[in-house]
Amino acid sequence: MKSILIFLSLSILVSGEIDKVFHYQPEQVHLSFGDLPNEIVVTWSTQDDPKESIVEFGEESLEQISKSKPIKFVDGGNEKSTQYIHKVTLSNLKPSTRYIYHCGSSLGWSAEFWFVTQPKGTEWSPRLAIFGDMGNENPQSLARLQQDTQRGLYDAIIHVGDFAYDMDSENARVGDEFMRQIESVAAYLPYMVCAGNHEEKYNFSNYRSRFSMPGGTENLMYSFNMGPVHFIGFSTELYYYLNYGIKPLVNQYYWLEKDLEIANQPKNRALRPWIITFGHRPMYCSNDNGDDCSKHNTVVRKGLPLLGSFGLEDLFYKYGVDVMLWAHEHSYERLWPIYDYKMFNGTIEDPYKNPGAPIHLVTGSAGCKEGREPFDKIIPEWSAFHSRDYGYTRMTAYNTTHLYFEQVSDDKNGSIIDSFWINKQKHGSYL
Template sequence: MCIMQNQCVNKEKSHYSGTVNGTIHVVVGGGGSHLSDFTTAPPIWSIFRDRDYGFVKLTAFNHSYLLFEYKKSSDGKVYDSFTISRDYRDVLACVHDGYFSFALLSGGLSNPKLVAVSNFIAFANPKAPVYPRLAHGKSWNEMTVTWTSGYDINEVVPFVEWGPKGGKQIQSAAGTLTFNRNSMCGQPTRTVGWRDPGFIHTSFLKELWPNMRYTYRLGHFLSDGSYVWSKRYSFKASPYPGQNSLQRVIIFGDMGKIKRNGGSNYQPGSLNTTDQLIKDLDSFDIVFHIGDLPYANGYISQWDQFTAQVQQISSTVPYMIARYATDYGMFHFCIADSEHDWREGSEQYKFIEHYLATVDRKQQPWLIFAAHRPLAYSSNDWYAEEGSFEEPMGRESLQRLWQKYKVDIGFYGHIHNYERVCPIYQNQCVNNEKSHYSGTVNGTIHVVVGGGGSHLSDFTTAPPIWSIFRDKDYGFGKLTAFNHSYLLFEYKKSSDGKVYDSFTISRDYRDVLACVHDGCVKTTLPT
């Protein structure tokens, strides 16, 4: 069996492929002398045992395929065998041995040249649980905890120990998943970008009490009866849907990651955004990162770099990243997938309309739409060059839904800047106010918050008439719901955390019910 430090690193028994991790050890001492006895019970790392005379044959068919056979001397027949198949890149791939050495290369992938190599360093436990991240579960009172480790489900029992702060702690089991090179769609992820992702564990913490502070830690129960623990973290449970309490939401897109030593500058503002959010961690309750996370571009290790960068945030508040619909107190969020068809009649259009239509605006007055690519309005320069201010086929179908169901605000990323648009419908501003909106809901305010950290995007020279505020800088948006009648939006720069643009919305439930153009139930007069 493939083994390292007394641990089996590959559960396969007859064929080994891909990354070289662990060495297969074989005893072939049955050449002819008196035979030796085995222990009664085979160890977990023993695959095949035979107390008889025999020999081994290795057959290398080519550079990629090796056959091992154990034959008995009595008849020459094969009684045990295995094969190894791999390419040269599998030999080069990094695997864990408890000791690591780091190399500095110049010249990029096309002409790599070794500059320096570090001394070997060791980790107390290279398989230890890392990168905890929280997210909403399937219901408002459920939190998922996901983390990464080097432990397969056959080696440990993963779980989360959690409970009210200062109260009784319980344990919830975790599921374990992973993926392999063949799961990837092509280069570079299958070649130079591949790295063993380890194992991804997820546990569901259920029946949480609204707004209660909980503590948790990640646990692994090993086969020898010992435990591996993470440090202890904490989070605040979500409010009950419609609950009238202070609720604060962060939203942005396109952050990326960057090394602390400045070794990469493709997403130069990402550390400013990360550090500012960590500094402000006590002033918000949930994060919506609407697309373009690490810009891994086929290099799996960059996902680890990103999750490590945001860990202080994602381990403390829900960090929401995918398409879905979810409730958070007085908010109802509908997050669309701008990479798939959203036109009328499509499955996604039906999904969007269903979730916009089913919200109870009396309990959740603040209806928010979001997508990665601007499906509404952006005065980014390349949109203008294409004769549009949106993604192709963007708002023609969706704007009728926004108006019909009176969506308050639409948020987008993809364009790496900040821009706020007036309440608008069919290319027309329906409210000329700029800082405070009250009364009837007519038109949706669209906001681009794509300045999370990646290289900045230019605007058109002249702003369109619907553009209220534009800023080519790094920043993020913050929504604060004070109650069912008053909402504050703020745009903050990542460099200093100060507010550079803001507006408020105040209204009552009757304002949501009021009839506006294309926003009322259609009726037919009697004849």
């Protein structure tokens, strides 16, 4: 009997140690751009606190080390869903270089991943995959995005809001599952994001904590450069969840104005002539679901009159934003160049040649448990193309004068159902 008790005690001790190691194991690894062009931020989670956050990396071997400290995250004040999030910045990286890396601590390490840094300067052609509204259930586009990533088709990803459905669900276990699912994409490419309505719970706490966008604004608004493009991410949700106060909305508006003013300065616009914004809820759509973009005036487009407007369409038009990327509607739609419901086609033969107004793309069809969105029976004349197919958008910024977009259909086994070029010889304000 004594030997049996000793065996059981040892089993419990060993079992406890194994459990402890398991909880220190890194998971949900993903990348993002840092504040500087030669920086990459590695983010991951552990269930317990290993007291250190380490990334070992290098070109041929893991000879370089960067460190930080873990941050405790408690979802919605529920101690049962506590985890530790690790954010480590890799600095002074060489351009156009493939690095291998793994992350963790002395108590547990991730698998080995890799990434490729941006070329130096602006004279190269960034390639991106763009989509929104992808859940951990029914993520139709994920498998193809995983294949594309391993084949080296992209330099970055932009996820235009709505993750997991929802990251806070089941004491944040749904968020954990989603972040594990996208690791096979996001551990190899900068995974750039903006907040959607499904991130709202507990003042966007899961979204703020799990991602690591540049700029120190808790991922709500930020910008980054890739080749000839200046990208700006922002939160449309600040217009809809005023229970968290109006100060974040006002701060974002003035932040956007300042960022656009700098980007539109002649020397900067000559260097990076393309300005592309991305936010979750669109200004325009032709969906037949009673949603806000199906109405004539949306608060994102026209602002809130009681607050003195702060609408974004006039601001983006003033500073010559070329393309606005949206999601929220579970469909794909491309608009003709438009401002204030007026079309500004470049020429009859080529509407996207020097178009004279921004071009809107709604790409929210990557797949989630809520399914697809219907369209109006009569499509407005400003809608150039629409589809209910599951899928995602690819973009290539070929140079300072040409952008190329194509829509991949998951329903049609990866076929391209829409494609177009933007040919713009003149850059700057439309005014």
